[in-house]
Amino acid sequence: MKTLIVPDPTWQENPTDEQLARLVGAMAPWGECALLVAAETWPDDGGSRIEWAGVTEWIVVEQGGVTDWPAANWVRRIVSLAGDFSHIVAAASTFGSTVLPQVAARLDRAMVTGVQRIQSPDTFVRPVLAGNGLATIRATGQPVCLTLHLAGFAPAARINQPTPRIRHLTAPLLVDGSGARLLARTPIVRGQRPDLASARVVVAGGGGLAKAGHFALIEALADTLGAAVGASRAAVDAELAPTAWQIGQTGHIIAPDLYIGIGISGAIQHLAGIKGAKTIVAINHDPSAPLMRVADFALEADLYEAVPALIRALKTPPP
């Protein structure tokens, strides 16, 4: 078994090895892995990124200084390499969810999205029915295309191993025939906060923050705890938080040690994203909110009083 791993090119805008480590960690137990990257967005930084257990090859595509590949170019490049691999894998991010189904369609091979667990090289577990059930799926034929929810996978170990093979490919500038043109890319600066998909502590805000009109309280509590910031869809729809922070069925699936949901009702689509959280804390002035019922600790309070008090208490040194 040999897997072609396609890291999300946007990870380079918010550099973190955690997501790549989890992607490799998911596949390395099953055999060799190769990483496919664009030279322009993933420059060689002296080798620090290549010491993952299980990665035997980096395939680096040079495309004449072009940094913004349309999805169609990724699809064509991956399809051209597919014959060498049993699995083609990306994160269940916007990138992976856009590119890999097109690859599977071109190859006429199986596509399994949002995989949470790999039972064997051909058997995968993914959530269904808004996270209320798990489907176990057997894929026939190779290569199998997979997108993974990274929170469910342990990161690969960084090791001192012989430097993997680096294969340089030069891609002719392909034309995207879709009729869509990229006009601008705006990186979302995450600063020093941990990555939401793999953070150990997540502080999330919801529609209850609408009265404030901003997420400052949520961010202040997250920064006090060294946590990632998440949001419900109501908060994203109200433009209190960027889409990249959304947790749930149509957002990130997270599995932190501690999740604190503030002013979030706990709709089924939101709960689908936090099922893996080890401890759930809810702050809501409505005790009948579904999140209050599933929480390990439920604080019935006005968030505008409770959150500042919590921040003050956390910042007060113990006597």
Ligand SMILES: Cc1cc2nc3c(=O)[nH]c(=O)nc-3n(C[C@H](O)[C@H](O)[C@H](O)COP(=O)(O)OP(=O)(O)OC[C@H]3O[C@@H](n4cnc5c(N)ncnc54)[C@H](O)[C@@H]3O)c2cc1C
């Ligand atoms: C196909 C589909 C996919 C979806 N995907 C997602 C998804 O991925 N993620 C997601 O989150 N949602 C998703 N939704 C939307 C989901 O159904 C809910 O509408 C959304 O989760 C509601 O967000 P909320 O609980 O923050 O907001 P609200 O429903 O507005 O709840 C706000 C909560 O804040 C509390 N509150 C208000 N003021 C205060 C205060 N001062 N102090 C304390 N508490 C307060 C209220 O009691 C209430 O419980 C999806 C919906 C559909 C149909």
